[in-house]
Amino acid sequence: AQSVTQPDIHITVSEGASLELRCNYSYGATPYLFWYVQSPGQGLQLLLKYFSGDTLVQGIKGFEAEFKRSQSSFNLRKPSVHWSDAAEYFCAVGVKAGTALIFGKGTTLSVSS
């Protein structure tokens, strides 16, 4: 069965600094990979997705992620963090379109001034 690991429970980054959130997955084939963000009291918003093609994907709000098959990873990056990026970030994996996603435990991002 597929699984998702987000090794970092909580990360604090200074405003303007770069960010990388880690995500590792376990699945025999190439999965569908996603990053979602959940702001306090808000629903889940899709940041970006990967299912084929270019392994570097661009998303909303200046985020990008890179799929690395050899490392079973799909890390999320942003070159310059804004205070409004403080939120909970979830990595998720699916085996094919139309199926439920498995979510990682999430990483809480705090942004310091």
Place this chain on the structure above:
Amino acid sequence: SAVISQKPSRDICQRGTSLTIQCQVDSQVTMMFWYRQQPGQSLTLIATANQGSEATYESGFVIDKFPISRPNLTFSTLTVSNMSPEDSSIYLCSVTGTNTGELFFGEGSRLTVL
């Protein structure tokens, strides 16, 4: 994308009672998914609801506790039965995108059981 509306958005319930959460989608979808997000936790899949068939439950979730209805292609309900404080969670309805696999989520229903 799909627009998903959930009702209620939040509720405070007494132990031993039941509550039904409604999920309305603005387009016809084959599969709908119900997730639970316990306080400070990630999302856990409760069940998959297909129109015209019984819902499929994940390990640890049973129909008697979480009965689901799926009367048509745009609507579903999840009932949380005989609630206890451990059922205090956000319950989320979701549907899939076209052929790229992403899920769209409602705003969630935040239940507090006293």
